[in-house]
Amino acid sequence: AQKITQTQPGMFVQEKEAVTLDCTYDTSDPSYGLFWYKQPSSGEMIFLIYQGSYDQQNATEGRYSLNFQKARKSANLVISASQLGDSAMYFCAMREALTGDSNYQLIWGAGTKLIIKP
Amino acid sequence: DTAVSQTPKYLVTQMGNDKSIKCEQNLGHDTMYWYKQDSKKFLKIMFSYNNKELIINETVPNRFSPKSPDKAHLNLHINSLELGDSAVYFCASSQEVPARRTYNEQFFGPGTRLTVL
Numbered sequence: 298a299q300k301i302t303q304t305q306p307g308m309f310v311q312e313k314e315a316v317t318l319d320c321t322y323d324t325s326d327p328s329y330g331l332f333w334y335k336q337p338s339s340g341e342m343i344f345l346i347y348q349g350s351y352d353q354q355n356a357t358e359g360r361y362s363l364n365f366q367k368a369r370k371s372a373n374l375v376i377s378a379s380q381l382g383d384s385a386m387y388f389c390a391m392r393e394a395l396t397g398d399s400n401y402q403l404i405w406g407a408g409t410k411l412i413i414k415p
Numbered sequence: 416d417t418a419v420s421q422t423p424k425y426l427v428t429q430m431g432n433d434k435s436i437k438c439e440q441n442l443g444h445d446t447m448y449w450y451k452q453d454s455k456k457f458l459k460i461m462f463s464y465n466n467k468e469l470i471i472n473e474t475v476p477n478r479f480s481p482k483s484p485d486k487a488h489l490n491l492h493i494n495s496l497e498l499g500d501s502a503v504y505f506c507a508s509s510q511e512v513p514a515r516r517t518y519n520e521q522f523f524g525p526g527t528r529l530t531v532l
Binding site for chain 2: 332334336344347349388390392407408
């Protein structure tokens with residue numbers, strides 16, 4: 298069963314507009330972490346932002362913020378004032394335990410390709 | 416001062432050959448990973464090593480074998496390469512924290528683009 302769902306395969310956004318990238322997840326573990334990564338056309342994976350399941354506040358990192366709605370199991374990434382350099386693939390990932398405290402995995406969504414138009 | 420490095424960056428080889436990809440991290444992390452990213456950009460975990468012990472081994476063919484000589488290195492050996500092995504392979508590392516209420520991000524290497532002809 299799909300545990301991380303990114304419903305937007307691709308998005309076009311006008312430069313300077315805000316953009317929301319959707320991510321929903323499914324887990325029965327009360328302790329989990331949610332990550333967003335950016336992959337530009339050059340190929341490297343760049344960590345953007347993290348949200349823990351026990352965090353009371355939504356995570357923010359500069360122009361990136363995470364709209365964490367735990368009851369709805371969603372962790373949408375919001376990019377404010379988009380720039381041309383934001384054009385990239387964006388991946389949502391969830392960290393959950395497999396068994397015990399030392400066995401875990403990072404489950405990845407299929408990604409959203411974001412293109413910023415000038 | 417590269418955090419996670421991989422060599423080579425590009426690897427072109429014939430079917431049936433055996434090849435290795437090297438990975439090193441200088442972050443002092445205790446866990447390292449190998450991922451495969453296919454042509455549709457989907458990322459799949461292949462292996463991870465924590466303190467020189469394999470803790471995840473996904474259902475990858477046994478032609479793939481990780482080797483970790485020490486905490487800073489996790490190399491990937493591939494025997495009898497097949498066309499379907501063509502992909503980008505990423506090495507990553509992270510530092511685990513004892514408490515399960517917070518997790519650290521994984522740092523990725525630049526990737527190795529493997530092409531099997």
